[in-house]
Amino acid sequence: MAGRLAGKAAVVVGAGQTPGETIGNGRAIALLFAREGARVLCVDRDEARAAETAAMIGEEGGEASAFAADIRKAQACEAVAAACREQLGGLDILVQNVGIGGGGDGPAHRLTEEAFDRILAVNLKGAWLMSRAVLPGMREQGSGAIVFTSSLAGIAGGNQVAYEVSKAGVNRLTTSIAQANAGKGVRCNAVAPGLMDTPMAVAGIAQARGEDQEAVRQARNARVPLGGKMGTAWDTAWATLFLASDEARFITGVVLPVDGGMSSRIG
Numbered sequence: 001m002a003g004r005l006a007g008k009a010a011v012v013v014g015a016g017q018t019p020g021e022t023i024g025n026g027r028a029i030a031l032l033f034a035r036e037g038a039r040v041l042c043v044d045r046d047e048a049r050a051a052e053t054a055a056m057i058g059e060e061g062g063e064a065s066a067f068a069a070d071i072r073k074a075q076a077c078e079a080v081a082a083a084c085r086e087q088l089g090g091l092d093i094l095v096q097n098v099g100i101g102g103g104g105d106g107p108a109h110r111l112t113e114e115a116f117d118r119i120l121a122v123n124l125k126g127a128w129l130m131s132r133a134v135l136p137g138m139r140e141q142g143s144g145a146i147v148f149t150s151s152l153a154g155i156a157g158g159n160q161v162a163y164e165v166s167k168a169g170v171n172r173l174t175t176s177i178a179q180a181n182a183g184k185g186v187r188c189n190a191v192a193p194g195l196m197d198t199p200m201a202v203a204g205i206a207q208a209r210g211e212d213q214e215a216v217r218q219a220r221n222a223r224v225p226l227g228g229k230m231g232t233a234w235d236t237a238w239a240t241l242f243l244a245s246d247e248a249r250f251i252t253g254v255v256l257p258v259d260g261g262m263s264s265r266i267g
Contacts, residue, residue: 004247005036006036009038010040011095020202023234026044026053028234033095038093041065041066045068054066067083078133090137095146096126102208120166128173134146144186145189148170150170182252187252190255191255192258192263193259196231196236197232225265
């Protein structure tokens with residue numbers, strides 16, 4: 001079913017790539033969207049990484065450009081929305097695939113104030129600011145799809161309070177935006193990945209703990225019910241594609257687990 005996003009203009013925020021041996025969610029989403037016919041604006045705080053993703057799309061015959069933005073700042077988010085109108089001729093889809101953790105995060109008795117403020121500013125405030133920037137245009141045209149990358153951590157965990165709270169906030173932001181904009185034809189959903197084999201997850205955890213990457217990978221694999229193996233960024237990308245496409249035209253306010261069955265064990 002090729003061309004599922006034919007004629008659509010999409011912005012993927014967080015389309016760059018943490019260096020590593022596997023592919024990250026944002027790059028996989030941007031590549032898949034372009035393969036399905038979308039014109040893609042690849043946004044990242046690191047312009048070189050966004051440009052690399054855009055170049056990969058171009059090599060495959062797709063249409064993409066890169067844009068650098070710090071989505072913690074309202075002005076930067078407004079600039080992204082303006083770039084979409086100027087470079088893509090409009091905006092049909094926003095994918096907000098930004099998420100950070102670590103650096104002082106931990107259980108409540110160890111979490112630092114600096115880490116809490118930094119993680120909430122990027123993961124939650126940034127999601128709201130970016131949505132606020134694109135919603136007026138979507139509401140005016142009477143259509144649009146927003147997809148957030150949330151996390152299983154939004155409903156589970158206990159060792160990364162700031163990250164968990166930020167993703168729980170994204171889940172609630174999803175349902176709030178969906179309800180407030182349904183009457184204008186704008187949908188909002190989220191994908192909640194579980195344990196994924198991405199550079200930020202595996203390599204990041206291994207570096208933080210001083211452990212071997214393969215040991216971290218195998219330990220994470222063992223926790224997944226479905227096949228005893230983590231998902232990949234492509235699993236996140238395919239779910240995001242569905243929610244962004246017209247196939248999901250009657251779906252809004254949903255947080256879709258993409259977690260190999262992990263969330264079904266909670267409770």
